[in-house]
Amino acid sequence: MSPAIKCLILLAVVALFFVTELIPLAITATAGAIACGLLGLIPAKQVFSGLSNSTVVLFAGMFVVGAAMFYTGLAQAIGNKVVHLCGTGENSLMFGLMVVGTVLSSVLSNTGTAACLLPVALGICSAAKIPASRQLMPLAFACGWGGIITMVGTPPNIIATGAMTAAGLPAFGFFEFAWIGIPVSIAGMLYMMFIGKHLLPKVELDADQEIEQEIEANSTDSKKMVISGIILLAVVIVMALGIKGVTLEMAAIIGALVCVLTGCLTEKQAYASIDWVTIFLFAGMMPVSTAMDKTGAGKLIAEWTVGLMGGSPSPL
Template sequence: MSPAIITLIVLGIVAVLFITEAVPLAITAMGGAISLGILGIIPMNTVFSGLSNSTVVLFAGMFVIGAAMFHTGLAQKVGTTVVRIVGTSEGGLMFGTMAIAAVISSVSSNTGTTAALMPVVLGICAVAGIPASRQMMPLAFGAGLGGIITLVGTPPNIIAAGALKNAGYQPFGFFEFAWIGVPLTVVGILYMMFVGKYLLPKADLSVDVVIDAEAAKEAMASNADPTKMWITALTLIGVVVVMALDLKMFTLEIAAVCGAIILILTKCLSEKQAYQGIDWVTILLFAGMMPIATAMDKSGAGKLIADAVVNLMGGSPSPIFVTAVLFALSGGLTQFMSNTACTALLAPIGISIAKSIGASPHAVLMAIAVAASCAFSTPVGTPPNTLVLGPGNYKFMDYVKAGTGLVIVCFIVSLIIIPMVWPFFPGK
């Protein structure tokens, strides 16, 4: 059996386990890399090479900075201030909720952002007599959209950039995602305010949820420290500015780690809280998929998949058609599996397909990463969706009704903007 076929079999097993989550995601990814090493597809000394990838360090640093925002009460404070400004009308609250969720999640965890803002929004809903079902889903959607805006906003963005770098291409810059992330966020907010809100249920807010929300607000308020908030805010701003400047002597991962160290030394969060703030599943999943991506390239498995997909699309498909197909594939998978796993799985395939038609892979990778963040149609597509399921008293079909239209809108906007910003044939 050829190395390419063996790699495809391993990849197929990994894909099934990613979708079903019968085995934890991190174990699936690392198990796939180990299997390819044992089978002789990649050298044994490269099985864990993903752990030494600089992107892993970037992940860890930003997870710690994001955790500090929540431990110091900074995220809560910002959310409360914005909501106070926009008022307590249903439309104003929806706009403020989605906007601030998008801004915070652009530089921190989408899940953490949703968790931090939930008690704020729930409390205001209870006081204003607005059903939580009208605001919880927009909160989760706003966090998901905002994550697209920067390189560190969501794991799929970092994975796409890492895949490009690993394949020898220029990776995406820190704010490069904003070209598509900002328009999608604006359009997404407008969609929810003028279309999506009519598709949301009007379930009443339960007494238990109100009590839980108030208790959470009091607990977070008791931990708030103005000095630590300022230190965290200034550190975050400093890290973002340094990353945006793209200094060769001060790389992204060094900026992230320095920011994390400053926050630990200044007691904005403890060493234990820093370790707990790191999403080890994401890190191990990324580290495990890097050797698998290498195996796909070296064994020829990636080329086999690319050739098969290209032939199915007519032999010489247009790059825009390829991008649309991969967006649809990524957007479909992400509704039922981790967006991180989805991007890690499709990124090397996207690069191989782009190579096979002689196009730049940047547009294809951007489409895959963006689509992976458009997990709006199910409650299991992304943790923020799951978080608001109970407080919003939602059913599965509520996500299908309100979220599917948003996915379609994102698909249309992406196919218009992505080729304009990342040409398929630059220089021609």
């Protein structure tokens, strides 16, 4: 059996475990990398090469910088202000949640943004007797599409940028994703406001429903709120301007260090804020990607696809 076929079989097995989640995703990715080494698809020394990739450092730094916004209460304060300005009408509340979810998730964690806005939305829904499901689903979608606006909004954007750099091609700019991300976000909001809302389920909150804050702010100090906001803004500006001698990874890590040194979050909170599943998913799948390239498995897939669809495939 050729190395390319072995690699394709391994890829199919990994994909099966990803879909079924019979074992944790991070373990699947790491096991895939180890299997590549055991099968001789890549040299043994490259099995854990993904952990030394600079993109892993960028992930970690941005997770910490974004978490500082939540731990200081700044993200929650912004969410509260915007949502309360929109009132308690179903349409205006939906619009407000989607706007703030889109904007915050463009530079912060999608999951963290949804979590910090969750109690705000549930509290208003409970008081105004609005079906919670009709607000939470638009919020979830907004946090998803908001992440595609900037390079650091979601891990896939960072991975794509890292792949471009590794291939010796010009990397994507910080706001280059916005040319697609902003129109998609606007289209998504318009769809939800005029069409999607008619398809949403109606699930009422119980009168005694307990509403908890998913991410608790550990400080009410307004100075720390301002500091965390300035740090995030500074990191974004440095990344967007592409200052010579300051890489994306350096900007993210410097921002993370300053967040801890200024007390915006503790050292333990900084460690806890890193999404280790994302880290190990990326680090584990990088060697698998290398194996596909070296064994020719990627070329086989490309040739099969072109053979199936033709060189000039129909839009259908």
